[in-house]
Amino acid sequence: MNVAVVTVGDELLAGRTANTNATWLAERLTDRGVTVERVTTIPDRVGDIARVVNEYRAEYDAVIVTGGLGPTHDDVTMDGVAAAVGRPLEPHDGALEWLANEGGYSREDLTNGTGTLPAGSRALHNTEGVAPGVVLENIYVLPGVPAEMKTMFEEIAPEFNGVTTHRAVVVADEPESALIDRLAELRSQFDVSVGSYPGESVRVAIESPDRETVEAAAEWFEKRVESPA
Incomplete structure (x- = not known):
């Protein structure tokens, strides 16, 4: 809907x-x-x-x-x-x-x-x-x-009803421009939508109707970025 x-x-x-x-x-x-x-x-x-x-x-x-x-x-x-x-x-x-x-x-x-x-x-x-x-x-x-x-x-x-979307957020302590290749790989590896939101750190939101896919994608991406101290 x-x-x-x-x-x-x-x-x-x-x-x-x-x-x-x-x-x-x-x-x-x-x-x-x-x-x-x-x-x-x-x-x-x-x-x-x-x-x-x-x-x-x-x-x-x-x-x-x-x-x-x-x-x-x-x-x-x-x-x-x-x-x-x-x-x-x-x-x-x-x-x-x-x-x-x-x-x-x-x-x-x-x-x-x-x-x-x-x-x-x-x-x-x-x-x-x-x-x-x-x-x-x-x-x-x-x-x-x-x-x-x-x-x-x-x-x-x-x-008002639709398909529930599951969401996970990974915070990367790197410039958004440095994440471009890894964000592209994330999208190619997993059937998820991805949004990146820069600030003091970069918040990367990963969404999909499938909870397990979101969890796997978030875990994969988190291992490949620098996390805030």
């Missing part, structure tokens, strides 16, 4: 808010064996949201969108998602009933638009806040508030 994550918010693009949602989602999805192939941040603009979501829903098994849910003028994610799939926004009886029965909000209590969702969508109830999320075709729309997003994602997490 391959997934794109789209985070919506002018404050993310301006650097005023750290994009912790993207990091958390990528980690949780990877843990479930899902391949995250795109993480994209876009502004609070209906046209941008519609264009990116429409592109990604055709290209990936699922698109997760976070942020821009609520009653304020810049909460336009639902408008963008509805435009992406060519559906109108309309009051969602299931979302409004849940807010009334579980949240204690009558329709008169809610700010205009709170329970207005794309036609035909499945509502995701917000147990940590008010604004509901939705599932529409292969698009999952979650709140931007981290606590709300995390709780809502855990409710739908079983819908």
Whole structure:
């Protein structure tokens, strides 16, 4: 299963808010064996949201969108998602009933638009806040508030599954350029993916769906590099 994550918010693009949602989602999805192939941040603009979501829903098994849910003028994610799939926004009886029965909000209590969702969508109830999320075709729309997003994602997490990837990291106390030949040999000897990440030392990440292959490759490589003291 391959997934794109789209985070919506002018404050993310301006650097005023750290994009912790993207990091958390990528980690949780990877843990479930899902391949995250795109993480994209876009502004609070209906046209941008519609264009990116429409592109990604055709290209990936699922698109997760976070942020821009609520009653304020810049909460336009639902408008963008509805435009992406060519559906109108309309009051969602299931979302409004849940807010009334579980949240204690009558329709008169809610700010205009709170329970207005794309036609035909499945509502995701917000147990940590008010604004509901939705599932529409292969698009999952979650709140931007981290606590709300995390709780809502855990409710739908079983819908995201793939092949678990095993990982080992070998630290080499050598310049990355000096490891090129040994990294090439590692890839030729073992059916693994390899990434190297330089810093004070070089971290070499070895991954494969097969645990024994990862362990054997890591042991082989570790014997051929200088380890930190």
